[in-house]
Amino acid sequence: MTGEDPSPGRIIPRLYAAIGEALEQANASLEQIAGIGIATPGPLDSRTGVIFSPPNLPGWDHVPLRDIFTEHYHIPIYVENDANTAGLGEYMFGAGRGCRDIVYMTLSTGIGGGVITNGQIMEGASGTAGELGHMTIDWHGERCKCGNIGCLEYIASGTAIARKANVAIRSGSAEGLELLNFARTMLQHGSTVADRAALPTQGDDPATIEMRLPLPEPDEGDDLTSETPVQEPDEELQVNARTVSLAAEAGIPVARAIISKAAEAIGVGLVNIIHNFNPEMIILGGGVSRMGPMLMEPMLRIVHERAMKVPREAVHIVPAQLGINVGLVGAGALIYYHNKM
Numbered sequence: 643m644t645g646e647d648p649s650p651g652r653i654i655p656r657l658y659a660a661i662g663e664a665l666e667q668a669n670a671s672l673e674q675i676a677g678i679g680i681a682t683p684g685p686l687d688s689r690t691g692v693i694f695s696p697p698n699l700p701g702w703d704h705v706p707l708r709d710i711f712t713e714h715y716h717i718p719i720y721v722e723n724d725a726n727t728a729g730l731g732e733y734m735f736g737a738g739r740g741c742r743d744i745v746y747m748t749l750s751t752g753i754g755g756g757v758i759t760n761g762q763i764m765e766g767a768s769g770t771a772g773e774l775g776h777m778t779i780d781w782h783g784e785r786c787k788c789g790n791i792g793c794l795e796y797i798a799s800g801t802a803i804a805r806k807a808n809v810a811i812r813s814g815s816a817e818g819l820e821l822l823n824f825a826r827t828m829l830q831h832g833s834t835v836a837d838r839a840a841l842p843t844q845g846d847d848p849a850t851i852e853m854r855l856p857l858p859e860p861d862e863g864d865d866l867t868s869e870t871p872v873q874e875p876d877e878e879l880q881v882n883a884r885t886v887s888l889a890a891e892a893g894i895p896v897a898r899a900i901i902s903k904a905a906e907a908i909g910v911g912l913v914n915i916i917h918n919f920n921p922e923m924i925i926l927g928g929g930v931s932r933m934g935p936m937l938m939e940p941m942l943r944i945v946h947e948r949a950m951k952v953p954r955e956a957v958h959i960v961p962a963q964l965g966i967n968v969g970l971v972g973a974g975a976l977i978y979y980h981n982k983m
């Protein structure tokens with residue numbers, strides 16, 4: 643966890659300490675290490691290892707992370723976007739083993755992706771290729787944080803699902819009230835107490851049915867913690883994507899509608915991916931991807947109805963296999979990837 647102060651001056655020494663601990667636990671010396679792979683939020687230039695102001699890492703403005711680490715360790719250092727590394731991890735050690743062309747998509751607080759074509763991570767001219775969450779789904783839609791209109795992430799991420807549910811609740815409609823009552827009951831039973839540990843999810847064991855969905859981002863007003871008084875006015879109660887998912891499972895119509903709309907939008911996104919990249923496999927990770935049939939069915943129906951026959955028949959859409967450590971596995975995979983091991 644980055645903690646309260648994620649500035650480079652605080653994080654980098656912690657990384658050094660963690661690497662030291664890992665070496666100690668492995669009873670290994672630095673001379674035995676082929677290299678260090680770093681998975682980090684973008685935007686960044688993987689060729690130079692410079693990180694440019696990631697929105698969730700304040701203070702990381704043009705930080706030459708690769709050079710800083712090289713100076714410290716004097717061994718090969720590889721820096722890559724976290725979605726690309728997760729994709730690489732799944733490609734080399736997870737669901738994508740044996741494939742050459744895969745697309746990895748993580749459906750979480752946000753929506754991200756990594757595209758691997760012919761065994762190579764697609765980087766693009768400035769290293770930003772594969773921003774799957776920011777493909778346009780609704781060109782007359784609302785503005786996303788990235789500046790574009792109607793992005794997939796704005797419509798179908800965990801944050802979007804929570805936002806839509808909270809809008810329904812605030813509307814004062816009978817349907818919204820029903821969802822609010824469900825959320826209140828859950829809160830009274832302590833079932834929706836915010837699970838902070840689940841936040842950075844990239845996907846737990848796919849066999850685990852229990853969902854640990856991302857919470858809305860802090861600016862969305864996540865108040866669904868144990869200290870929220872249940873009797874307070876309704877404006878105080880904010881539901882998260884996990885609550886919406888549980889409500890949908892319990893048959894609350896507005897929750898079902900929100901999830902099914904999100905699923906359709908993701909389905910449209912998959913059609914775009916299939917048409918653009920003709921992948922052998924699309925690997926879905928992240929908490930939202932584990933909502934089960936209520937998400938998968940509308941999503942796959944759209945793919946079936948809309949995708950062109952030849953690339954549709956060539957693609958397998960599968961769940962991620964590596965679980966919550968996919969980023970770590972992917973960071974390690976960078977060494978194999980760059981050295982063609």
Ligand SMILES: [Zn+2]
Nearest residue numbers: 776786788793
């Ligand atoms: Zn966007």
